[in-house]
Amino acid sequence: MKIVVLRPERRVGATVIDLNRASAQLPARLLNFIEAGGPALEQAKRVIDRFGHAAPARDGIVEALSTLKLHAPEPDRGERLTLWGS
Numbered sequence: 001m002k003i004v005v006l007r008p009e010r011r012v013g014a015t016v017i018d019l020n021r022a023s024a025q026l027p028a029r030l031l032n033f034i035e036a037g038g039p040a041l042e043q044a045k046r047v048i049d050r051f052g053h054a055a056p057a058r059d060g061i062v063e064a065l066s067t068l069k070l071h072a073p074e075p076d077r078g079e080r081l082t083l084w085g086s
Contacts, residue, residue: 003030004070016068022047022061030073 020028026043027033033040054062 003033003073004068016056016063016065017048017051018061018063019044019047021059022051 019026019033023043023046026040026047027036033044051062056062056064056067
């Protein structure tokens, strides 16, 4: 399983399965998905088992990778990383 951030809304998805569209129990934001931990990962695995072999459809749950714009994962912590040296 690989997690990617896609669409202008920056939803979380694995390969080309939109986890949040497939299961409302899963958070749409990457940071919330990470914070949810093991239970979210187990639910994501169930979604992949269900939709892993499905063809792209209009519902937006499964999409062709070639039709998506991928984004770098950027959790919204509002924190800054500061480095300095002497």
